[in-house]
Amino acid sequence: MATTKPVDETSHVYLIDGSGYIFRAYHALPPLTRTDGTPTGAVQGFCNMLWKLLEDLKGDDQPSHLAVIFDHSGKTFRNDLYDLYKANRPPAPEDLIPQFSIIRDATRAFGTPCVELENYEADDIIATYARQAEALGADVTIVSSDKDLMQLVTDKVSMFDAMKNKRIQVPEVMEKFGVGPDKVIDIQSLAGDSVDNVPGVPGIGVKTAALLINEYGDLDTLLERAGEIKQKGRREKLLAHAEDARISRDLVTLKLDAPMPERLEEFGLAEPDPDVLVPFLREMEFRSFTRKVEEALGGPRADETGDATAPINRDDYECVTTMEALERWIAKSFEAGQIAVDTETDALSSTASGLVGISLATAPGRACYIPLAHVDPQGTGDMFDTGAAPEQIPMDQALKVLKPLLEDPAVLKIGQNFKYDLGVLSRYGIDVAPYDDTMLISYVMEAGLHGHGMDALAELHLGHTCIPFKEICGTGKNQITFDKVPLDKATLYAAEDADITLRLWEILKPALVAKKMATVYETLERPMADVLSKMERVGIKVDPDQLNRLSSDFGQKMMAAEAEAHEAAGRDFNVASPKQIGEILFGEMGLPGGKKTKTGAWSTDAAVLDQLAAEGHALPVALLEYRQFAKLKSTYSDSLFAHINRDTKRVHTSFSLAATTTGRLSSTEPNLQNIPIRTEAGRQIREVFIAEPGHVLVAADYSQVELRLLAHIANVESLKQAFRDGTDIHAMTASEVFGVPIEGMDPMVRRKAKAINFGVIYGISAFGLANQIGVKRDEAKAFIDAYFEKFPGIRAYMDEMKAKAAETGYVETIFGRRAHFPGIRDKNPNMRMFAERQAINAPIQGSAADVIRRAMIRMDDALNAANLDAKMLLQVHDELVFEVPENQAADLIALTAKVMGEACSPALELSVPLVVDAKAGRTWGEAH
DNA sequence: GTGTTCACG
DNA sequence: GACGTACGTGAACACC
Known part of the structure; x- marks a missing residue:
C-alpha cells in the first residue's frame, strides 16, 4: 500500500x-x-x-x-x-x-x-x-x-x-x-x-x-x-x-x-505487496506475467514449507526403495499433517487394476514415489521372462506401514480424483480417511468454466505442463503398463502428480472457503467419492449367457436388415455409413431431403428416416431396423459382455463426479446410465441385469422430480398444489392451458401438455416445441403464450435466471451449487441464447442432482441402522438401483421411499412432496 | 481427431 | 428482420 x-x-x-x-x-x-x-x-x-x-x-x-x-x-x-x-x-x-x-x-x-x-x-x-x-x-x-x-x-x-x-x-x-x-x-x-x-x-x-x-x-x-x-x-x-x-x-x-x-x-510510493498483487494477477489468469512479477518481487517465496507456486523441480523427487527411506517419509507425513497421495496402477480402471506404486507429497516440491510392483522394463512379462524386477520394497511390507498413515484421522490425505485411489487402496485393505479432493474442490467452484483433470488444473493454476502419460507409457499398440516403466522415469511422473496435487490443494482450498462454497463441497461433493467408490467396487451382475444369446440374435437381425436394405437400394453399400445412405436416398433415389447436418451433409437420423418410411419407402424401414439392432449389439450386448470383470463376474462402471456442468453424475466404461428401456427390443438388455441367487434388484426412482423442483423454485402455487394433491400434472397443465376438463381428456392433448412441461425445463422455444410435438411453429407459440398466461411465475423464473447468469456468469441450485455459463456473454446471439437455455435448465436439473446426492450420501447409514444387507449399485439421475436379499426387499422399498423422499431436510423445507416409486424384481427390467 | 447417430434421464 | 434453437450425458462407427 x-x-x-x-x-x-x-x-x-x-x-x-x-x-x-x-x-x-x-x-x-x-x-x-x-x-x-x-x-x-x-x-x-x-x-x-x-x-x-x-x-x-x-x-x-x-x-x-x-x-x-x-x-x-x-x-x-x-x-x-x-x-x-x-x-x-x-x-x-x-x-x-x-x-x-x-x-x-x-x-x-x-x-x-x-x-x-x-x-x-x-x-x-x-x-x-x-x-x-x-x-x-x-x-x-x-x-x-x-x-x-x-x-x-x-x-x-x-x-x-x-x-x-x-x-x-x-x-x-x-x-x-x-x-x-x-x-x-x-x-x-x-x-x-x-x-x-x-x-x-x-x-x-x-x-x-x-x-x-x-x-x-x-x-x-x-x-x-x-x-x-x-x-x-x-x-x-x-x-x-x-x-x-x-x-x-x-x-x-x-x-x-x-x-x-x-x-x-x-x-507515497511503496513496493507492491506480493501477497496482494500475485493472487490478483493469478486470478486474472495472466500466467507468465504472474511469474515475472513473482520473480521480481523477491523471487518465489520457496522456503522449508515450500510454496505452491514455486517452480517445479522434478530432480528433487525421491524414489523410495528401502524400508528406512519409507519410514522417513511416513514420519515426515505425520509431521506435515496433510499429504498428497496418488496411486499408480497397471490399468485405467480402479476396479480392475493392480497397484503398481504410491506417491506422496508432504510439501510443495517434496515428493516421493514408492514403487511396489514394477517389473523388468525389458522383460516380456510372460512365463519365460528371466529379467529381474527392479529393487523395491515388497508390497505387503510397504502397505503394512502405510496403512496406519493413510487411515490416521489426524492426517489429511489429498488426492486428485481421489475416488480412483480410494477404490484401488480399498481393494488392498486400506480405507483412506480423512481426505480432500482437488478435482472436486475445483468442480464446486468452477463447474462449466473448464475441465477439472490434473493437467488442466496444473496449467491453469500453476502454469505448469504435466508430463504427458503418453511420454511415459507410449501410445497405441506400443503402449506399456506403468509397472514396466523404469523407476527413474516412473518417479518423475508419479511424484509430480502428488506434488502438483498438493500445490493445487494449497491454492484451491483457501479459495473454496473464500468463495463460501465449502458447504456445497462438504455436503454434496466430498462424501460422494466414498459412496461412488463403493458402488463401483460392488458392481452389478449380468447374465453372460443371455448376453451371448442377445448378441447373436441382434447380429442375425442386422444381417437380415442389411440384405433388405441392399435389395431396396438395388445395390450393395455400407449400411452403417450415413454418408452413403444420404447419397442413395437423396442422390440416386432422388427423394426430397429434409434436414441438413451442421456440416451441410444430408441428415439421415431416425427422424428423417421415420418420415420417409411413413411416405411408404422400403429402404428407410430397413435402415432403421438395421440401426436399432446394430446399436443394441455393439453398444450394449457385446460391450457389456466385454466389461464383465474376470474376478467378480460383475460389471463395474465408473461414475464421473466432475464431468457435467449441472452436478449430475456421468457413467463410463460402460455407461450404465443409458441402458435401453423405451423399446421392446431394447428392454431385453435390461433383463440381463440380474441379482445374485436369493436376492432381488430394487429400483427406486423419483417421480417427476424436475417438475416438482421447478414448481418449488419458481414458486408456482397452482403447480405446487397439484403436486400436493397428487393430481396428474400433465393433465392438469393441459386442462389449464387448453381449457379442457381433466375427466375424459384426449390423450393427445395431455401429450402436448407433457411436452410443454418438459420444454419449460429445457428453456422452451416455439421452434423446439413445434419440432417435438409436430405442430406449426405459430401454434406452438400460442401454446407457450397460453402456458405463461396461466403460470406467470415460470416466465418470471426464466427471466430471473437469464438475468442472474448475465450478471454473475452463473446460476445456483437450491443447495447453492453453481453452474457457470461463459457463453452468456458471447457476442454471437446463438451462443448467448444457448447459454440462456442452459441457465434456465441448470438450477432444475442441478437441484435434482443435489437431491439424489443427499439421498445417496445418507443411504449407507440408513441401511445399517435398518439392519438391511442391501447394496446400492447404480444411480441413473433420478433412480437408485439396489441389490438386496429377497426377504428384505419390502423393507428396503420402504426405506428408500423415506430416505429419498426426505433427502432435502433438514437443510431445506421443500414446498412440494417428493414421491418415490420403488419396486423389486429378479432383473432390472422387472424392477420397473 | 471430428462428425453423426442414438441410447438414457 | 434473419438466424438457428429444446436441457444434460457417453459410446460406436465412419471418415479424414
Missing part, C-alpha cells in the same frame, strides 16, 4: 492518466478473456504498462509519490458548459466496459492510489494535484501523451509518454503548438478539437492559431482586435465565432481547484 509522506522540494510526484492508459492498452492487446468469459485484454495491457513504468522508474527518476487518476463515468461540469462536449465520442467497446472496474482493482492491487471524482475529468484532478505539488516545490511528471495536459507543463512539471518512452517538456510543447505551455489554452480554444467535439473557430488549425497568438499575445486581445486582421477569411471567421472560441477556452482550460479526494501526501 501507498504510504504517507510529505511533499517538498525533494519530492518527485508522478500522476498517471489512467483513462488514457486504458484505451491504449485496449487497442494494443488482442481481446483476451479469462476462462469465465470475462474480457481481460485491456486489464493485462494496463498491468503491463503500470508494471513496466514502475520498473523503468527505478533509479534516477524514482518517484517519491505516485497515483493513477481515472475519469469518472458519466457527465462532467463541461457538459453543463456545452452540451455537445465529447458528444461525438462513440460509446466504449462492449468488451471494454466490464474492464473499467477491474482496472481500478488492478491499480489497488499494485498498491497504487486510485483516484477519480464525480463531475470531473481525470485531467482536472491531475492539474489540481500537479499545481499543488509544484507549489510545494516538488517536481511533477504527468504520465500521459494527451495534448490537453500540455498546458500544465512548466520547468517543474513535465509529461512522460510511456509508449514512446519520451519526456515532454517546454521545448516539446513549443514544437507541437508553436507557443509555450502558457499559451496552449489559447491555441486549443481557436483550433478546437474534433475528438472532444470542442468547436474552436472553423477553418483555424493549430498552425494558424499559433501565428495569430504569437502576433496578438493572447486570445482576448486577439478577439478584441479581430477586425484588424488582414486576411478576409480569418477575420470573418474570428468575428463570427468569437463566442465559440470563448466556450472552447472554458472547455479546454483545466480546473486547478478541483476537490481532492485524497491528500497528495498519501501518494
Whole structure:
C-alpha cells in the first residue's frame, strides 16, 4: 500500500492518466478473456504498462509519490458548459466496459492510489494535484501523451509518454503548438478539437492559431482586435465565432481547484505487496506475467514449507526403495499433517487394476514415489521372462506401514480424483480417511468454466505442463503398463502428480472457503467419492449367457436388415455409413431431403428416416431396423459382455463426479446410465441385469422430480398444489392451458401438455416445441403464450435466471451449487441464447442432482441402522438401483421411499412432496 | 481427431 | 428482420 509522506522540494510526484492508459492498452492487446468469459485484454495491457513504468522508474527518476487518476463515468461540469462536449465520442467497446472496474482493482492491487471524482475529468484532478505539488516545490511528471495536459507543463512539471518512452517538456510543447505551455489554452480554444467535439473557430488549425497568438499575445486581445486582421477569411471567421472560441477556452482550460479526494501526501510510493498483487494477477489468469512479477518481487517465496507456486523441480523427487527411506517419509507425513497421495496402477480402471506404486507429497516440491510392483522394463512379462524386477520394497511390507498413515484421522490425505485411489487402496485393505479432493474442490467452484483433470488444473493454476502419460507409457499398440516403466522415469511422473496435487490443494482450498462454497463441497461433493467408490467396487451382475444369446440374435437381425436394405437400394453399400445412405436416398433415389447436418451433409437420423418410411419407402424401414439392432449389439450386448470383470463376474462402471456442468453424475466404461428401456427390443438388455441367487434388484426412482423442483423454485402455487394433491400434472397443465376438463381428456392433448412441461425445463422455444410435438411453429407459440398466461411465475423464473447468469456468469441450485455459463456473454446471439437455455435448465436439473446426492450420501447409514444387507449399485439421475436379499426387499422399498423422499431436510423445507416409486424384481427390467 | 447417430434421464 | 434453437450425458462407427 501507498504510504504517507510529505511533499517538498525533494519530492518527485508522478500522476498517471489512467483513462488514457486504458484505451491504449485496449487497442494494443488482442481481446483476451479469462476462462469465465470475462474480457481481460485491456486489464493485462494496463498491468503491463503500470508494471513496466514502475520498473523503468527505478533509479534516477524514482518517484517519491505516485497515483493513477481515472475519469469518472458519466457527465462532467463541461457538459453543463456545452452540451455537445465529447458528444461525438462513440460509446466504449462492449468488451471494454466490464474492464473499467477491474482496472481500478488492478491499480489497488499494485498498491497504487486510485483516484477519480464525480463531475470531473481525470485531467482536472491531475492539474489540481500537479499545481499543488509544484507549489510545494516538488517536481511533477504527468504520465500521459494527451495534448490537453500540455498546458500544465512548466520547468517543474513535465509529461512522460510511456509508449514512446519520451519526456515532454517546454521545448516539446513549443514544437507541437508553436507557443509555450502558457499559451496552449489559447491555441486549443481557436483550433478546437474534433475528438472532444470542442468547436474552436472553423477553418483555424493549430498552425494558424499559433501565428495569430504569437502576433496578438493572447486570445482576448486577439478577439478584441479581430477586425484588424488582414486576411478576409480569418477575420470573418474570428468575428463570427468569437463566442465559440470563448466556450472552447472554458472547455479546454483545466480546473486547478478541483476537490481532492485524497491528500497528495498519501501518494507515497511503496513496493507492491506480493501477497496482494500475485493472487490478483493469478486470478486474472495472466500466467507468465504472474511469474515475472513473482520473480521480481523477491523471487518465489520457496522456503522449508515450500510454496505452491514455486517452480517445479522434478530432480528433487525421491524414489523410495528401502524400508528406512519409507519410514522417513511416513514420519515426515505425520509431521506435515496433510499429504498428497496418488496411486499408480497397471490399468485405467480402479476396479480392475493392480497397484503398481504410491506417491506422496508432504510439501510443495517434496515428493516421493514408492514403487511396489514394477517389473523388468525389458522383460516380456510372460512365463519365460528371466529379467529381474527392479529393487523395491515388497508390497505387503510397504502397505503394512502405510496403512496406519493413510487411515490416521489426524492426517489429511489429498488426492486428485481421489475416488480412483480410494477404490484401488480399498481393494488392498486400506480405507483412506480423512481426505480432500482437488478435482472436486475445483468442480464446486468452477463447474462449466473448464475441465477439472490434473493437467488442466496444473496449467491453469500453476502454469505448469504435466508430463504427458503418453511420454511415459507410449501410445497405441506400443503402449506399456506403468509397472514396466523404469523407476527413474516412473518417479518423475508419479511424484509430480502428488506434488502438483498438493500445490493445487494449497491454492484451491483457501479459495473454496473464500468463495463460501465449502458447504456445497462438504455436503454434496466430498462424501460422494466414498459412496461412488463403493458402488463401483460392488458392481452389478449380468447374465453372460443371455448376453451371448442377445448378441447373436441382434447380429442375425442386422444381417437380415442389411440384405433388405441392399435389395431396396438395388445395390450393395455400407449400411452403417450415413454418408452413403444420404447419397442413395437423396442422390440416386432422388427423394426430397429434409434436414441438413451442421456440416451441410444430408441428415439421415431416425427422424428423417421415420418420415420417409411413413411416405411408404422400403429402404428407410430397413435402415432403421438395421440401426436399432446394430446399436443394441455393439453398444450394449457385446460391450457389456466385454466389461464383465474376470474376478467378480460383475460389471463395474465408473461414475464421473466432475464431468457435467449441472452436478449430475456421468457413467463410463460402460455407461450404465443409458441402458435401453423405451423399446421392446431394447428392454431385453435390461433383463440381463440380474441379482445374485436369493436376492432381488430394487429400483427406486423419483417421480417427476424436475417438475416438482421447478414448481418449488419458481414458486408456482397452482403447480405446487397439484403436486400436493397428487393430481396428474400433465393433465392438469393441459386442462389449464387448453381449457379442457381433466375427466375424459384426449390423450393427445395431455401429450402436448407433457411436452410443454418438459420444454419449460429445457428453456422452451416455439421452434423446439413445434419440432417435438409436430405442430406449426405459430401454434406452438400460442401454446407457450397460453402456458405463461396461466403460470406467470415460470416466465418470471426464466427471466430471473437469464438475468442472474448475465450478471454473475452463473446460476445456483437450491443447495447453492453453481453452474457457470461463459457463453452468456458471447457476442454471437446463438451462443448467448444457448447459454440462456442452459441457465434456465441448470438450477432444475442441478437441484435434482443435489437431491439424489443427499439421498445417496445418507443411504449407507440408513441401511445399517435398518439392519438391511442391501447394496446400492447404480444411480441413473433420478433412480437408485439396489441389490438386496429377497426377504428384505419390502423393507428396503420402504426405506428408500423415506430416505429419498426426505433427502432435502433438514437443510431445506421443500414446498412440494417428493414421491418415490420403488419396486423389486429378479432383473432390472422387472424392477420397473 | 471430428462428425453423426442414438441410447438414457 | 434473419438466424438457428429444446436441457444434460457417453459410446460406436465412419471418415479424414
